Amino acid sequence: MVQNAGAGAAGVQTQGGALRRTSTSHELYKRLRDRIVSLEFLPGAPLSRTELAASYGVSQTPVRDALQMLEKEGLVVVFPQSRTEVTRIDLAQARETQFLRMSLELEVVRTLCIRNATPAVERAARLVQLQHTALTVDADLERFAALDRQFHYQMFEDAGVLDLWELVQSRSGHIDRLRKLNLMDPGKAATILVAHQEIVTQMRQFDVAATQEAVRRHLSGTLAQVEEIKRAHAGYF
Known part of the structure; x- marks a missing residue:
């Protein structure tokens, strides 16, 4: 049985949607990964190969392959001839990935500032405006989160180092x-919005040091709150 974040224990038949015939194990891996990272599949939840195969309309072979990819990333643990479970959040791994992300993104904004990359800054500003609308007008937290990812992705793309974004993402579960x-x-989304606005403000001045400091404060926010998060969601760690 697969556990659903919104409804306790529930089967996956109504959650997955059949894959296209041309889909591969990697496509299934991406879909399952999205459900793990979004906490639809909670830390510690069991995953049934049989249910997943039925949900996505595939044999158990691509399910097995997808679960192996997720295990390599540390998002599931497969017990041979027994069961598969979503892993709990590994704080040591989270800190390592954050170190990598921070190092790269500081260099990304430095590159954009040195280049006086006005078009990149305006793309970032537009995404911040869309985030503001998603949060304050639409109250759509899922769209806000998607725009948050797009904000950072776009800067990597504009700096010409999109492969490094993919590297970070491969370790970011x-x-x-x-x-x-x-x-x-409460209030976290508003804090993110303010941080993004500050990053854009400093990038418009092409001020390397001030932009890097804004990025450093922003990216440090979650780990600074880790003890509070652990207390609120103890079973996830």
Whole structure:
């Protein structure tokens, strides 16, 4: 049985949607990963190969392959001939990924500032405006979170280092789940919005040091709250 974040224990038949015939194990891996990172599949939840195969309309072979990819990333643990479970959040791994992300993103904004990359700054500003609308007008936290990811992705793309974004994402399952829990806290989304506005303000001045400091404060926010997050969601760690 697969556990659903919104309704306790529930089967996956109504959750997955059949995959296209041309889909691969990697496509299934991406879909399952999204459900783990979004906390639809909670830390500690059992995953049934049989149910997943039925839900997505595939044999158990691509399910097995997808679960192996998730295990390599540390998001599930597979007990041979027994069961598969979603892993609990690994704070050591989250901190390592955060170190990598911080190092890269500081260099990304430095590159954009040195280049006087006005078009990149205006793309970032537009995404912040969309975030403001999603939060204050639509009250759509899921769209807000998607725009949050797009904000950072766009800067990597504009700096010409999109492969490095993909590298970070391939290791980000634990820190992303931690961020998801943090986003649930009252006021967190507003804090993110203010941080993004500050980053854009400093980038418009092409001030390397001030932009880097704004990024550093922003990216440090979740780990600074980790003890509070653990107390609120003890069973996830």
